[in-house]
Amino acid sequence: MMENEVVRTNFIWEAIEQDIESGRCNQVHTRFPPEPNGYLHIGHCKAFITDFVAADKYNGLCNLRFDDTNPAKEETEYVDGIMEDIHWLGFDWKGGLFFASDYYQKCYELAEDLILRGLAYVDELSQEEMREYRGTLTSPGKNSPWRDRPAEESLELFRRMRAGEFAEGRMILRAKIDMASPNMNMRDPALYRILYKEHHRTGNTWCIYPMYDYAHPISDALEGITHSLCSLEFEAHRPLYDWVVEVCGFRSGDGKGYYGPRQMEFARLNITRTIMSKRYLRRLVEENRVSGWDDPRMPTLCAMRRRGFTPASIRDFIDRVGLSKADSTVDYGMLEHCVREDLGSTAPRAMAVLNPLKVVLTNWPEGKVDTLTMENHPDHPELGEREVTLSREIYIEQEDFMEDAPKKFFRLRPDGEVRLKGAYIIKCENIVKNGDGSIAYLECSVDLESRSGTPGAERKVKGTLHWVDAINCTPVEARLYEQLLLDEGEVDDETDKKDFISRLNPNSLECVRGFAEHALDAAPVGAKFQFLRMGYFCKDKDSTDALSVYNRVVGLKDSYKPQ
RNA sequence: UGGGGUGUAGCCAAGAGGUAAGGCACGGGACUUUGACUCCCGCAUUCGUAGGUUCGACCCCUGCCACCCCAGCCA
Secondary structure, eight states: OOOOOOOOOHHHHHHHHHHHHOOOOOOOOEOOOOOOSOBBHHHHHHHHHHHHHHHHTOOEEEEEEEOOOOTTOOOOHHHHHHHHHHHHHHHOEEEEEEEEGGGHHHHHHHHHHHHHSSSEEEEEOOHHHHHHHHHOOSOOOOOOTTSSSOOHHHHHHHHHHEEEEEETTTTTTESSSOOOOSSSSGGSEEEEOOOOOHHHHHHHHTTTEHHHHHHHHHHHHTTTOOOHHHHHHHHGHHHHHHHHHHHHOOOSSSSSSSSSOOEEEEEOBBEEEEEEEEHHHHHHTTTSSSSOOOOOTTBBBHHHHHHOOHHHHHHHHHHHHHSSSSOOBBBBBHHHHHHHHHHHHHHOOOEEESEEEEEEEEEEETTTTTEEEEEEEOGGGHHHHEEEEEOEEEEEGGGGTTTOOOTOSSSSTTTTEEEEEEESSSEEEEEEETTSOOOEEEEEEEETOOTTSSGGGGGSSOOEEEEESSSSEEEEEEEEEEEOBOOSSSSSOOOOOOOGGGGGGGTTTEEEEEEEHHHHHHHHOOOOTTTHHHEEEEEEETTTTTHHHHHHGGGGOOOOOOO
C-alpha cells in the first residue's frame, strides 16, 4: 500500500463522521455479530472488515459477538473456527469477546418490564393462526385475542414459559406494536419463543430464547455499540430495532455520552458464479459433495487459506469492492487480480513442470552436472537465491513445444531456439516419437557458451522456458483447484438456488502429475512459486487463470490420491 | 398490490448544482532470461426513463420503468 494512497470514503464513514461532529457519538464502537452456525466465507469478510476498519479508522473499538440466540443451529466448533478466521485476516476484537447468550438474563428482565408496561404480551395463537392474523403485504393484520390480556396474566404466563411448563410452540411473547403497520416487522413481532434445545454455552438453563430482533439491539446497547452495521435485508427491521432500543431505555443516554446504538445497512457481497450462502455451503458439506468446510474449492476463509490466498489479498479485494447500498455482484476476476498482485510481488519462485516432456541435451557431456544459481524473486534480492542443477536430461512443459507452431509461438519448435530460464539456450534438433506417433522426447543441442551470467548469455532468443532437471527432481502430484463455481448460464449467481448442485462445475478438481525442483519439495504449503507465471504461457482461457495454476502448487502437499 | 431500498461503462464504484474519479475486464504499444510483471495509450458527449426548474442538472422537482428486501416461533 502506498502511504499517500487516497483513502476511499463511503456513506458509512460519512455518517459516522457526522455523528462524531454532532456529538452524538464520542467514541466509535462497532461489533461483528456472526451466528456460530457455520464457517465464515468471503462474503462475511466484507462485513467484519467493515466493522473492524470502521472502529480502527476512528480510534474506536470493535467487539466480536456471537449471535447465539438459536440453540438449534449453533455449535462451539463454529465459534472457534470463526475466531481463527478473523485472526488470520489480521483483525482482533479489541473491544472484547461476547455472546448474545451472555445477555439472556438481562433480556429476560427487560421482557418482564415490557410486559408490566403493557408493551408485550404472551400470545397463545398457534403458528398458523399467527400467520393468518398477521395479514398480508397489502392487507393489515388483526389483533390477537390475547393481545389485551392483563399484564399480570402475561407476566405469570411468561414466567411459566421460562419455568418449562409449556410445550414448544404453545405460547410466545410478542411485542405490542401495531398489527396494521405497513411494515410487516412491526405487526407485533415475536420476542421470545419456547425451545427445549441444549444451548452450546448455557446448556439447559433456558427453555425460552430471545429472537434476533429483540436480543440484537439489547446486546448492542449493553456493549455500548454506537454503530451497528449490517446488511440491507435488515433495513426494514430498523424501526423495530429502534423501538426496542427506545422502549428498553437505551436511547436516553447513560449520562456518559452514550446515546444508544444506530443501525446502518450496506449491501452484502456477491461474487459471480460463487455460492455465497452459509445454508448452501452447509449443504455441500453435509451431503459430502466436498471434503469439508475447508475443502479448497469452497469460498470459505478456511478453504481459501488452505488454497494459498493471503490475508492481504482478501483485504485488498474487499477494499476495492467498496461499500454501497446497491445490490451488486463483483466479478470473480477482481478477486483473482488481488491474489495475483499480492503473490506476484511477494512469492518466492521455483520451477516445476506439470505435464512433462523429456528433453535430451545431445551435446551435454554424459555425467556432467551443472549447478546454477537462481534468484528467488526477480524484484526482491532479499529473498535470496537457490541452486538448481542441470544435467543431460530435463523436462519441459508439453505445451511449451509445438511441432507445427504458428508464427507467434515464442516457445520451442523444430529447429527453434529457446532459453532455459536461468540456464542455457537450446535448439530443437530432433523429435523422437513412439510407435503410435506421439512424442517420446526431444533431442536438443545446447549452446554451451550461453550460460546465464556469462558473456555468452548476451545472445537473445525470443522465448524462455521453465524446466526441471530430470535426474535431480522430485515427482509431484498436484491438485488443480478451481473454486466450486456455478456453471455459467442465464443465472450467474446463486439465484437458482433450488438446483445449484447440479450446476456446479464438475471440473473443479483435477490431478496433475509432474516434477518439481527440490526446492519446491521443501517449501511450506502456501509458498508461492513460478507457477504463478507459467499460466501466462497459455492462450487458452482456462490455463491463463494464474490462480488455478498457482493452486496446483498449493495442492502439492495434499495427500490426494487419484482413483 | 402495502412498506422499505437501489439504479453511473461488461463488472464494482466516486461524484451531491459548474460541465462524468479510480479499479477489474477489455483493446493497442513499449520492455522482458517466460509472452507474466512493469510501463505508456485507449475505453460513458452521458448517469434507468420521460418531462420540468435553472445561465448550467448525475445532483433539485414530477411522472414512469426495472431490480432487491419484508407476510420465520431463522439470523
